Amino acid sequence: MSKELIDAITNFDKDGALAITNQLLSGDVKPEEILDHSRTAMQIIGDKFEIGEYFLPELIISGDILSNITDQLKPFLQGDGTKEKLGKVVFGTVAGDIHDIAKDIVISMLDVNGFEVIDLGVDVSAQRFVEAVQEHQAEIVGLSGFLTLAIEPMRDTVAAIKGAGLTNVKVMIGGGPINELVCEDTGADAWGANAMDAVAIAKGWVGATA
Amino acid sequence: MKNKDTAQPTPEQLELQAREKRVWDAIRLQKPDRVPIVCYDEYFSLNRGGITAAEAYYEPERASEAFVENVVKLNWDMVSLFGIFPGKVGEIIGLKSNKWAGYNLPDNQEFQYVEKEYMLADEYDQFLKDPSDFVVRKLWPRMAEGLEPFGLFPPILALSHTYAPITEIASVAGQPEVQEMLKTLLRVGEEMNAYLAHVDQTIEALKQKGYPVLIGESGAHAPFDWISDYFRGIKGSMMDMFYQPDKLKAAIEVVTPPIIEYAIQAAEEMGSNVVFIPLHRGADPFMSNDQFAEFYWPSLKELLLALIEAGLTPSPYWEGSYTNRLEFLAELPPGKVWGHFEVMDLNKAKEVIGDVMCFWGNVPSQTLISGTPEQTKDAVKELIDIFGDNGGLIIDGAVGIPKEAKLENVIAMTEAVFEFGVY
Numbered sequence: 001m002s003k004e005l006i007d008a009i010t011n012f013d014k015d016g017a018l019a020i021t022n023q024l025l026s027g028d029v030k031p032e033e034i035l036d037h038s039r040t041a042m043q044i045i046g047d048k049f050e051i052g053e054y055f056l057p058e059l060i061i062s063g064d065i066l067s068n069i070t071d072q073l074k075p076f077l078q079g080d081g082t083k084e085k086l087g088k089v090v091f092g093t094v095a096g097d098i099h100d101i102a103k104d105i106v107i108s109m110l111d112v113n114g115f116e117v118i119d120l121g122v123d124v125s126a127q128r129f130v131e132a133v134q135e136h137q138a139e140i141v142g143l144s145g146f147l148t149l150a151i152e153p154m155r156d157t158v159a160a161i162k163g164a165g166l167t168n169v170k171v172m173i174g175g176g177p178i179n180e181l182v183c184e185d186t187g188a189d190a191w192g193a194n195a196m197d198a199v200a201i202a203k204g205w206v207g208a209t210a
Numbered sequence: 211m212k213n214k215d216t217a218q219p220t221p222e223q224l225e226l227q228a229r230e231k232r233v234w235d236a237i238r239l240q241k242p243d244r245v246p247i248v249c250y251d252e253y254f255s256l257n258r259g260g261i262t263a264a265e266a267y268y269e270p271e272r273a274s275e276a277f278v279e280n281v282v283k284l285n286w287d288m289v290s291l292f293g294i295f296p297g298k299v300g301e302i303i304g305l306k307s308n309k310w311a312g313y314n315l316p317d318n319q320e321f322q323y324v325e326k327e328y329m330l331a332d333e334y335d336q337f338l339k340d341p342s343d344f345v346v347r348k349l350w351p352r353m354a355e356g357l358e359p360f361g362l363f364p365p366i367l368a369l370s371h372t373y374a375p376i377t378e379i380a381s382v383a384g385q386p387e388v389q390e391m392l393k394t395l396l397r398v399g400e401e402m403n404a405y406l407a408h409v410d411q412t413i414e415a416l417k418q419k420g421y422p423v424l425i426g427e428s429g430a431h432a433p434f435d436w437i438s439d440y441f442r443g444i445k446g447s448m449m450d451m452f453y454q455p456d457k458l459k460a461a462i463e464v465v466t467p468p469i470i471e472y473a474i475q476a477a478e479e480m481g482s483n484v485v486f487i488p489l490h491r492g493a494d495p496f497m498s499n500d501q502f503a504e505f506y507w508p509s510l511k512e513l514l515l516a517l518i519e520a521g522l523t524p525s526p527y528w529e530g531s532y533t534n535r536l537e538f539l540a541e542l543p544p545g546k547v548w549g550h551f552e553v554m555d556l557n558k559a560k561e562v563i564g565d566v567m568c569f570w571g572n573v574p575s576q577t578l579i580s581g582t583p584e585q586t587k588d589a590v591k592e593l594i595d596i597f598g599d600n601g602g603l604i605i606d607g608a609v610g611i612p613k614e615a616k617l618e619n620v621i622a623m624t625e626a627v628f629e630f631g632v633y
Contacts, residue, residue, distance in 0.1 A: 055497050101325075148612040151580070182580050
């Protein structure tokens with residue numbers, strides 16, 4: 001049955017995946033286990049994205065299926081339904097930028113890979129990032145930005161985080177206009193071109209195997 | 211265009227002709243005297259002129275002054291008219307689909323599009339049954355507060371009997387909300403007239419100084435983008451590719467003819483032969499080549515060929531990376547399409563479309579913003595080395611000149627053209 005669930009998700013069969021989830025639940029399979037299978041499916045899709053077989057539509061569809069499954073499981077989950085987390089990541093789209101699609105995909109892949117992610121949303125001020133890091137004691141910050149206008153706020157946010165004495169916190173940046181040059185310019189610790197890069201960077205920082 | 215007294219062209223008129231010829235030679239893949247520089251500039255010149263985006267939206271005359279000054283100083287051959295819309299018009303009509311400085315964004319920020327599902331997933335049938343009716347009564351109210359009273363109208367087809375003007379149309383016009391809307395539209399029209407007169411003045415001011423303007427900004431869109439940008443949003447349209455592909459394709463088919471018809475009509479009205487087509491969702495990361503071939507390319511190709519057939523030069527702005535799509539682009543007729551590129555494998559582009567399409571753009575935004583003049587010059591030189599041999603090259607930043615670009619880098623871009631780009 002768990003294989004069927006993984007197959008349904010990787011074949012982008014939303015109705016099938018939700019029906020199997022229901023059957024598993026009524027067959028007394030633990031919701032945590034169902035979530036694990038769903039994450040395995042997401043990992044398979046992520047791997048295909050990485051080798052250039054899948055693109056944005058597949059990430060959007062599988063993200064949609066996963067969030068539907070999670071909604072279905074929520075009433076049955078104890079706590080947040082997950083094993084021990086690899087680390088805490090504060091994530092958001094920087095001030096002035098309201099794009100959320102890439103951010104949401106990265107967050108869902110980080111979550112699937114065992115991170116606890118605090119989603120600050122879009123158009124997030126430098127100050128708000130600093131407060132969230134302090135409040136949640138996060139080890140990692142992810143800054144997303146789609147347009148070149150995001151570069152200045154990224155620079156400001158990195159400066160604010162380091163300036164607040166949070167020098168142990170690692171900052172990664174990503175999005176359309178980001179490359180090595182911009183990474184250096186903003187003072188960020190690393191940059192990534194896509195969600196899988198973000199996962200690899202974050203895992204590297206917490207000492208987990210990729 | 212002749213000087214009245216002597217019937218001889220003025221130096222500025224000669225310069226204007228030389229610049230136009232330079233650009234058109236490059237587009238037609240014929241060698242001009244040197245590599246042309248044609249730039250998109252929305253906010254960079256404002257930044258340089260010390261004008262905030264908010265001021266530009268509400269005092270367009272100040273914006274165009276800075277714009278003209280910048281073009282002349284940097285010696286660009288042609289410029290696109292800045293993409294800043296009149297803030298007053300947006301404010302009066304209550305535009306919900308954009309945010310802009312001076313209204314609902316901080317003073318010095320570029321505008322943002324509010325991405326959402328303006329048409330819901332289950333509304334395709336309604337749209338396909340009567341597209342224009344759906345646009346007027348459903349979409350317009352969702353786009354702008356001032357247009358919400360269109361939602362009060364009866365089905366437009368129900369107004370097609372000859373008594374409608376003295377019955378239903380008159381009645382709906384009498385409703386307080388509709389009366390308010392008509393007053394709003396009157397003010398919107400007046401504001402827009404003032405703005406358009408100002409645009410004409412800017413074009414004239416540039417021409418007087420010998421600089422041609424690339425107009426045709428209203429342009430066209432890839433039909434897939436039309437549905438994805440304006441109807442379903444990126445998430446919605448990509449889910450539709452899986453969950454209701456036939457309806458998505460039917461909608462694309464419905465919007466294609468009016469996009470073509472209007473692009474031709476607008477080009478005639480503006481006296482422009484270039485049709486600007488900003489492309490959004492066709493870039494490499496957005497879909498596979500199979501998906502591109504199925505959903506994106508057929509209607510875009512139809513649009514491009516129809517414009518060429520009408521004697522126009524389509525100017526697609528291939529935003530993002532299009533390296534994976536080069537084989538598709540190679541299907542287009544040579545020297546007829548003027549493509550602006552952001553991210554590209556340059557050598558592969560030369561190999562696949564070097565004899566098809568003039569290559570325009572690509573000087574990396576990251577270099578212009580975070581790099582040095584030397585790095586900028588290297589980027590320009592690389593473009594000239596690769597594309598210069600048949601003349602099919604025009605220089606611009608990858609997304610035009612970003613607001614945050616360093617002045618010394620933008621100057622270096624022009625210098626590099628004069629240093630390495632004289633044929």
